[in-house]
Amino acid sequence: MKELPILFSGEMVRAILDGRKTMTRRVIKPQPEWVTIRPEDKPEMTTIGGKYGAVWYVAVQANEDGDVDFEGQFVPCPYGQPGDRLWVRETFCDRNNNGEQIKPLYRADGQEYQDGDGRLFEPKWKPSIFMPRMYSRITLEITNVRVERLQKINNADALAEGTPGAWVENSEYLGGYEENENKAHVFFFRQLWDSINAKRGYSWESNPWVWVVEFERIKEQGRG
Numbered sequence: 094m095k096e097l098p099i100l101f102s103g104e105m106v107r108a109i110l111d112g113r114k115t116m117t118r119r120v121i122k123p124q125p126e127w128v129t130i131r132p133e134d135k136p137e138m139t140t141i142g143g144k145y146g147a148v149w150y151v152a153v154q155a156n157e158d159g160d161v162d163f164e165g166q167f168v169p170c171p172y173g174q175p176g177d178r179l180w181v182r183e184t185f186c187d188r189n190n191n192g193e194q195i196k197p198l199y200r201a202d203g204q205e206y207q208d209g210d211g212r213l214f215e216p217k218w219k220p221s222i223f224m225p226r227m228y229s230r231i232t233l234e235i236t237n238v239r240v241e242r243l244q245k246i247n248n249a250d251a252l253a254e255g256t257p258g259a260w261v262e263n264s265e266y267l268g269g270y271e272e273n274e275n276k277a278h279v280f281f282f283r284q285l286w287d288s289i290n291a292k293r294g295y296s297w298e299s300n301p302w303v304w305v306v307e308f309e310r311i312k313e314q315g316r317g
Contacts, residue, residue, distance in 0.1 A: 094177055096178045101117075101182070102183075106201035106231070109233075113253075118304065120295045120302075121240070121301070173235050173306075175238060177234075179308065181229055181230075182224040183231075184221050185218070185221070186216035233308040240305070244297065251281070254282050256281040
């Protein structure tokens with residue numbers, strides 16, 4: 094079993110803590126020219142998106158006889174395989190009291206903080222990328238890994254991505270939850286996705302290949 098770090102925004106940290114988020118989609122880098130899972134093409138490719146959670150980066154080109162030539166490499170999911178664990182990095186503030194390290198603060202908690210005189214103050218937050226393992230309060234165990242196009246996501250998976258149902262009912266864009274129940278969470282997942290990935294060149298419209306990593310939260314002794 095491997096243990097790897099993974100970054101989540103404050104909103105997604107809250108969704109995990111609430112039990113609303115049980116999967117995450119991450120862009121495959123570099124993007125494959127082609128992905129195939131047909132065992133008749135390559136017998137060893139039958140594990141793609143399954144047990145080994147890997148993708149075959151395939152360049153497809155017809156030869157002079159009209160047959161298809163496959164060239165590429167077998168690349169495992171960088172986030173791990175089923176049974177591996179992920180420890181979550183989030184925005185935090187480490188603290189000490191007279192040289193003694195005490196419990197850190199987490200920005201995702203959205204609390205107000207007071208000093209010894211009762212005055213409100215804003216902690217000096219550190220980016221999630223700098224969080225050490227000892228401060229992580231969330232550990233996830235991977236239950237499944239697969240590969241698919243981003244736009245293949247359905248409403249149930251979009252809900253499992255942590256999209257808040259409360260937004261849906263009052264949405265001026267969708268005109269009400271009941272009418273659009275079959276696509277409401279996909280709509281909000283699309284907004285969330287673009288807010289993070291569009292500026293990086295992987296917008297919803299570009300429909301990139303993604304790793305779909307499903308997980309469950311592990312309660313560790315001494316951690317939240």
